[in-house]
Amino acid sequence: MGNCILRAICGKGSDTKTDAAAEPGVPNRISAATAGVSALAADLLHFDITNQVPEGLSQHVTSSKKAQINWYRKLLEAWRDAKPPPKTPEDAAKLIVQTLKRHQKADVEGLLNYYGLPLAKQTGSECATHHHTASNSKLKPDGVKYELNTLPVDIKCIADGDTITVFADATIPHESCKVPPEIKRASKEYIKASTTKNVQRANNLRKTITDAGYRMMPSQNGNEILAKKYRIRLRGIDAPESAMPYGKEAKEELVKLIKGKKLKIYVYGDDRYGRCVGDVYCGRIFIQEHMLKKGFAWHYTAYDQRPELEMWEKEARMERVGLWTQKNPEKPWEWRKEQRNGS
Numbered sequence: 226m227g228n229c230i231l232r233a234i235c236g237k238g239s240d241t242k243t244d245a246a247a248e249p250g251v252p253n254r255i256s257a258a259t260a261g262v263s264a265l266a267a268d269l270l271h272f273d274i275t276n277q278v279p280e281g282l283s284q285h286v287t288s289s290k291k292a293q294i295n296w297y298r299k300l301l302e303a304w305r306d307a308k309p310p311p312k313t314p315e316d317a318a319k320l321i322v323q324t325l326k327r328h329q330k331a332d333v334e335g336l337l338n339y340y341g342l343p344l345a346k347q348t349g350s351e352c353a354t355h356h357h358t359a360s361n362s363k364l365k366p367d368g369v370k371y372e373l374n375t376l377p378v379d380i381k382c383i384a385d386g387d388t389i390t391v392f393a394d395a396t397i398p399h400e401s402c403k404v405p406p407e408i409k410r411a412s413k414e415y416i417k418a419s420t421t422k423n424v425q426r427a428n429n430l431r432k433t434i435t436d437a438g439y440r441m442m443p444s445q446n447g448n449e450i451l452a453k454k455y456r457i458r459l460r461g462i463d464a465p466e467s468a469m470p471y472g473k474e475a476k477e478e479l480v481k482l483i484k485g486k487k488l489k490i491y492v493y494g495d496d497r498y499g500r501c502v503g504d505v506y507c508g509r510i511f512i513q514e515h516m517l518k519k520g521f522a523w524h525y526t527a528y529d530q531r532p533e534l535e536m537w538e539k540e541a542r543m544e545r546v547g548l549w550t551q552k553n554p555e556k557p558w559e560w561r562k563e564q565r566n567g568s
Contacts, residue, residue: 386464520547
């Protein structure tokens with residue numbers, strides 16, 4: 226069984242070595258695209274040897290370690306019976322969903338998220354990517370480059386009505402494979418220094434981690450985990466700036482929606498300021514839709530021509546809600562241009 230799983234990680238006939246037993250969930254020489262499949266294979270190999278599940282999994286599921294062990298026992302058996310074993314993220318997701326179909330949906334989704342695997346096969350309907358709010362309207366996420374699943378959002382990281390900073394758990398497989406080795410080492414040394422109350426050493430290591438775009442964040446079990454920082458620009462909308470009418474209200478509305486919540490973000494690329502441009506979901510709520518319908522944002526037509534966004538803005542205009550209670554509200558992009566020109 227171990228050889229079967231090892232071949233799935235390294236490739237048939239390969240003599241490539243893996244440190245799966247030493248560092249489960251982070252196999253060597255894998256790409257971000259295949260990290261989830263490779264990490265699942267490595268974790269099953271580790272489980273087969275040690276009967277231990279990944280330590281970081283508890284951050285993504287609600288069931289006990291005993292239940293998690295039961296899942297991995299079933300997954301190990303399913304992997305053994307699969308001919309051929311999963312090679313793509315879709316194959317691995319299908320194996321998990323079918324094997325654990327009688328278990329809690331939230332736990333299955335948490336397991337899929339942990340490995341960065343698609344959710345589309347879970348319900349037999351469309352992927353959660355395509356679901357929005359009560360209107361049940363759809364936006365097919367063409368052009369999505371990758372998906373982020375964030376840690377709970379800090380209120381201090383909500384800049385305004387269309388820009389936020391989020392952190393993603395860098396210990397999960399599809400994030401871990403992108404972390405520089407020196408930052409992995411620094412995070413481990415930081416935890417050791419904090420445990421031994423070596424304050425100066427811990428502070429120096431924390432600065433190294435922060436300067437590299439990462440942060441040590443509290444986890445559900447009270448420990449600290451390494452997290453990657455992402456600056457996010459909500460795609461397709463432009464909220465009033467803080468100094469504009471309804472700028473404060475737009476930020477407050479976004480705070481109400483996402484403060485302390487985990488988000489799912491579908492990233493399309495980066496803007497000229499280095500921010501990730503993406504569609505943001507909080508549970509079943511599509512944030513851009515909500516902000517447009519409540520009148521707290523404009524449809525940013527210069528960068529996004531999706532007709533649904535135009536429709537939601539028109540609905541808010543007709544109902545005269547939010548900024549549309551004003552007779553002639555100023556467009557944020559025109560306001561910014563005036564500020565740059567010193568008007």
